[in-house]
Amino acid sequence: MFGARTNAQLVRELGMSQARVARAVDELVAVAAVRAVAPVTRVRARAWEPAALGEVLDRLRRRREPPPPVERWRRHMATLGGLGLPAVEHLGARRWPSRTLARRRVAQLTAGERHEHLTINTEEVFDPAATAAATPLDRSIIARGINVRVLGLPPSDGDRSTAYATGGMYRVIDRPPLKLMVFDRLVALLPADPLDLEMGYVEVDDPAAVRALGGLFDGLWSEARDPRRQGVPPIELSTRERALVRLLCQGHTDQSAADELGLSVRTVAYTMRGLMDRLGVENRFQLAVVLGATGTVPAPPPHGPGIAGTDDTATS
Numbered sequence: 001m002f003g004a005r006t007n008a009q010l011v012r013e014l015g016m017s018q019a020r021v022a023r024a025v026d027e028l029v030a031v032a033a034v035r036a037v038a039p040v041t042r043v044r045a046r047a048w049e050p051a052a053l054g055e056v057l058d059r060l061r062r063r064r065e066p067p068p069p070v071e072r073w074r075r076h077m078a079t080l081g082g083l084g085l086p087a088v089e090h091l092g093a094r095r096w097p098s099r100t101l102a103r104r105r106v107a108q109l110t111a112g113e114r115h116e117h118l119t120i121n122t123e124e125v126f127d128p129a130a131t132a133a134a135t136p137l138d139r140s141i142i143a144r145g146i147n148v149r150v151l152g153l154p155p156s157d158g159d160r161s162t163a164y165a166t167g168g169m170y171r172v173i174d175r176p177p178l179k180l181m182v183f184d185r186l187v188a189l190l191p192a193d194p195l196d197l198e199m200g201y202v203e204v205d206d207p208a209a210v211r212a213l214g215g216l217f218d219g220l221w222s223e224a225r226d227p228r229r230q231g232v233p234p235i236e237l238s239t240r241e242r243a244l245v246r247l248l249c250q251g252h253t254d255q256s257a258a259d260e261l262g263l264s265v266r267t268v269a270y271t272m273r274g275l276m277d278r279l280g281v282e283n284r285f286q287l288a289v290v291l292g293a294t295g296t297v298p299a300p301p302p303h304g305p306g307i308a309g310t311d312d313t314a315t316s
Helices: 007-014 018-030 053-063 069-082 099-111 128-143 207-223 239-249 254-261 265-279 284-293
Strands: 034-037 047-050 094-096 116-120 147-152 169-172 180-183 187-191 201-204
Touching: 007 018, 018 034, 018 047, 094 099, 099 128, 099 180, 099 187, 099 201, 116 207, 128 147, 147 207, 180 207, 187 207, 201 207, 207 265, 239 254, 239 265, 239 284, 254 265, 265 284
Parallel strands: 116 147, 147 169
Antiparallel strands: 034 047, 094 201, 116 180, 180 187, 187 201
């Protein structure tokens, strides 16, 4: 748009309807990208002239500026402090001093995963190197039936369909407190410096610390939302969970379901316990009710056994 224009002029020049032009002008006014020019006479319609391009771009950038570095550092440290973890020197932590070395370690840990992979991402945009390193790993663990859950920021462009293209379960939160990866609830990785990911990561295998970090993830997950839907996030099952639930609903025991899928009984128990913990239920009948109420599986009869197998937690 060059020089002042009225709505009627814009309709003619752009070939758009009056309603679309009016909506577009309203949006430009809202971000102060155009301003009204007072008409010369009462008869003449109000016109609009553009603001300086540099001012508009600066204003738009400020609207989506990330939290200041000090605020991000405080949020990261406050989250760790709130977990009641012991001092870092007593955690049995291991430092991977560069992002490259940390990525190699992530690949090793991912290759050894058997049950669950948890991630919290704090980045709005992923650089090409990070995407190239992460995508094959994500696909490989999903193909192996690992339960993958990822928390991240809402998509900045509003596109809900591409939030997590490789699969797994994905939810968004507005203020993720820290970047984190948890492998089978046995090992956790978090940045050595939350303000500079190139400084590498700290690996923690202290059971109490990893348990606390896993609990942090579970709490955030329960409050997060599915970017592809409005309202309460649906219950999404991993490939392994869906196969197990299907067999147990058919009356299989843990042993026969394990034989059917080529798994160990221990893996069956671990998977079902993880699913019950995620949904906040205490036994398998309650699990069947929840899954049935959401249409994930057929609802159990009023006095039926629910999902067959051990009714509560099997030892891991």
